[in-house]
Amino acid sequence: MGNYYARFWRAAALVRESLTLIIDAERNEKREPTGKTIGLDLGLTHFYTNSDGNAVENPRHLRKSQKSLKRLNRKLSRTQQGSKNRAKARNRLSRKHLKVSRRRKDFAVKLARCVVQSNDLVAYEDLQVDNMVKNKKLSKSISDAAWTAFRGWVEYFGKVFGVATVAVAPHYTSQNCSNCGKVAKKSLSQTTHICPHCGFVLDRDWNAARNILELGLRTVGHTGTSNASGDIDLWLSEETPSSKSGRRKRKPKQ
Numbered sequence: 381m382g383n384y385y386a387r388f389w390r391a392a393a394l395v396r397e398s399l400t401l402i403i404d405a406e407r408n409e410k411r412e413p414t415g416k417t418i419g420l421d422l423g424l425t426h427f428y429t430n431s432d433g434n435a436v437e438n439p440r441h442l443r444k445s446q447k448s449l450k451r452l453n454r455k456l457s458r459t460q461q462g463s464k465n466r467a468k469a470r471n472r473l474s475r476k477h478l479k480v481s482r483r484r485k486d487f488a489v490k491l492a493r494c495v496v497q498s499n500d501l502v503a504y505e506d507l508q509v510d511n512m513v514k515n516k517k518l519s520k521s522i523s524d525a526a527w528t529a530f531r532g533w534v535e536y537f538g539k540v541f542g543v544a545t546v547a548v549a550p551h552y553t554s555q556n557c558s559n560c561g562k563v564a565k566k567s568l569s570q571t572t573h574i575c576p577h578c579g580f581v582l583d584r585d586w587n588a589a590r591n592i593l594e595l596g597l598r599t600v601g602h603t604g605t606s607n608a609s610g611d612i613d614l615w616l617s618e619e620t621p622s623s624k625s626g627r628r629k630r631k632p633k634q
Contacts, residue, residue, distance in 0.1 A: 419593025492533035503596020
């Protein structure tokens, strides 16, 4: 047992040292401006749908591993307390959970890096995930999607590559029409946006992503760096790239 604890504390010390190096190191990488902006609507059916209408499937890492995790849990429950077999079973279960966690992180890191490198501005909803997971029916799916981790990596890579990343209020992004700006109420089960005012028809998530992008562009243009990360001042010094050249500008509400 003495050797086991000694190895454990040595490993913990190495982890602390590596974390310190990561925190202390400033990382900045150059990239060529793309002239593109994007809005992301996060979801459960699709991990996100962007303002160009492209969707990324939700990998559901935990859901796909449920059977093997349940099997390992059953094997652990059948072992005797304090036995070597129980220690082995616990180790197998822990490694499986670690594998799921690493897959989830790998997905979030690679996707966030790709999104940031491909755009000059990334807008997304400022979701209150801690409140959303209180929904017992959706808590496991929301946790498995790891929206918070993805957002964290988007903001990190935004600083690394000097890309503006903007979190916007999610209110009415699904209800407002991205074409005319008026409210088009719809239930959660309605997957298609149909505007009763202008007749605009679009996928619900795509419509929301377009609204998110417009809010992001407005936020950066009006408030500077207060709600955005990344090299926004540099970005604003250039001509603001437009993703909605064919749409009329909305009139400000009175």
